[in-house]
Amino acid sequence: MRVIPVLDLKHGLVVRARAGDRAAYAPIVTPLSPTSELLDVAxxxxxxxxxxxxxIADLDAIEGRRGNLAAIAALAKRWPDVEIWLDDGLREASGLAERLAIPGLRPVIGTESQEDAAVLRAVGARGVLSLDFKGETYAGPPTLLDPACWPEDVIVMTLGRVGTGGGPDLNRLRDIQGAGARRVFAAGGVRGPADLETLKAMGVAGALVATALHAGTLTGDDVRRLGDC
Structure with missing residues (x-):
């Protein structure tokens, strides 16, 4: 299983995300980094x-402010062998070329930012679909709930569980797996190795994780034992 660390950007800094309440996100304080600058936290x-x-969730771009694509390109240059999964609220296929020009970048098409399947179709095999849920409510156009249009990699993003320590949304993950998703990635609620073991046993392809890494409840030894690192 793949363990993929998450960096949420707001006003150009990495912030601590919790329960999808973006207005309350503040710059991260973590023992892993002396600052909340993107390259330092990464x-x-x-x-x-x-x-x-x-x-990377570029909340500046998602919320209509100027995005952080230049900083993200610098991150990609520093770690050229690391994929960058970027959700920056892309709504128009015309913006894909700038993103795809960054080596190793995979556009994440978040359903909350879409009106239809046009951008997902345009990005092709390099894209990742994020099925976004706020509470029990799906956020996005109904057409993107059709498994026929899903790419190989599908994130199940449960925003209400992000940073809360509430555990992954296992029932929803099973539903998406059962609907025909190829590779399912869990986002929101992972607390530590026990959750990863559960997800791995379910056949979940990977997990997006932030809080557990910063808090030390998920260690490098855990990642190496349970993940693909």
Whole structure:
């Protein structure tokens, strides 16, 4: 199973995400980094284990502010062998070229930002679909709930569980697996190795994790034992 660290960017800094309440997100304070700057926090995460991918949610772009694509390109240049999974709220296929020009970048098409399947179709095999849920409510167009249009990699993003220590949304993950998703990634609620063991036993392909890594409840030894690092 793949363990993919998460970096949430707001006002250009990495923030601590909790329960999807973006207005309350504040710059992260973590023993892994001396600052909340993107490259510093990424370096701290990469010191835990040799992760093969990093997930970035550019909340500035998602919420309509100027995005952080230049900083993300610098991160990709620093770790050229690491995939960058980027959700920056892309709504128009015309913006794909700029993103795909960054080596190793995989656009994450978050359903909360979409009106239809046009951008997902345009990005092709390099894209990742994020099925976004706020509480029990799916956020996005109904057409993107059709498994026929899903790519190989599908994230089940349970925003209400992000940073809460509430555990992964196992029932929803099973539902998406049963609907025909190829590779399912859990996002939200992972507390430590026991959750990863449960997800791995379910056949979940990977997990997006932040709080457990910063808190030390998920260690590098855990990642190496349970993940693909």
């Amino acid at each position: 370096a701290g995460l990469m010191s835990v284990a040799r992760f093969d991918a990093l997930y």
